[in-house]
Amino acid sequence: MKATIDWTGGVSFRATSGTGHSVQIDGPPDHGGENKGPRPMELLLMGLGGCSSFDVMSILQKSRQDVTDCHAELSAERADAVPAVFTRIHLHFIVTGRNLKENLVKRAVALSAEKYCSASIMLEKAGVEITHDYEIREAD
Template sequence: MKATIRWAGDVKFEAESGSGHTVTIDGPPDHGGKNQGVRPMELMLLGVGGCSSFDVMHILKKSRQDVTGCVAEVEAERVDEVPAVFKSIHLHFIVTGRALKEAQVKRAVELSAEKYCSASIMLGKAGVDITHSYEIHEAAE
C-alpha cells in the first residue's frame, strides 16, 4: 500500500491513495485551518468504521441475508493529553433487511471485531478499548 500527502497551504493537505482516490485533510481554525476537510483523527475513525462495515456486509451477503441497508455509527473518546490518542471506540451497526437472522448479524459483527477488521484489531492491540453493538430493522415493503 502507498499514499501521497501533498501540502496545500496553511494546515491543509490533499491525500491520494495508491488506488488514485483523494481526500482533503484540514485543521480547525484555531490551529490555522479553514475547516475545508476532515481532521486526521477523524480520517482514522472513518477508516475503522469503513473497514468494519465492509466486513459486516461481506459476511451478511455471503450468508445470504437480504440486507437493504447498513449504517455504522462510530464514536470515539480521546485522552486529555498529548498525544491525544483514542482511549475508546464504539461501533454501533444498524442493519436493515428482510427477515434478517439475529444470529447471523451478531456473528458478522463478532467476526469483523475478532478476526477480519485490520483497522480495529490494530488499534485494539495498541490499547484502544473497542466495543461493538447492533440493532436490526425490518425493511419497509
C-alpha cells in the first residue's frame, strides 16, 4: 500500500492513495489553515470507522441479514500532552434492517473488533482503549 502527500500551501496538503483517490487535509485557522479539509487525526478516526463498518456490513451480508443502513458514530479522547495521541475511542453502530437477529449483529461487531479490523487492532496494540456497542432499528 502506498500514498503520497503534497503540500498545497499554508498548512494544507493533498493526500493521494495508491489507488488514485485523494482528499484535502487542512489545519484550523489558528494554525494557519483555511479549514478546507479534515485534520490528519480526524482522517485516522474516520479510517477506523470505515474499516470497522466495512467488516460489520460484510459479516452481516454473509449472514444473510436484510440490512438497509449501517451508521457508525465515533467519539475519541486524546492525550493533553504532545504528542496528542488517541487514548480512548468508542464506536457506536446503528444497524437498520428488516428482522435483524441481535445475536448476528452483536457477533459482527465483536468479530470486527477482535479479528478483522486492522485499524482497530493496530490502535489497540498502541495502547488505545477501544470500545464498541450497537443498536438495532427496524426498517420502515
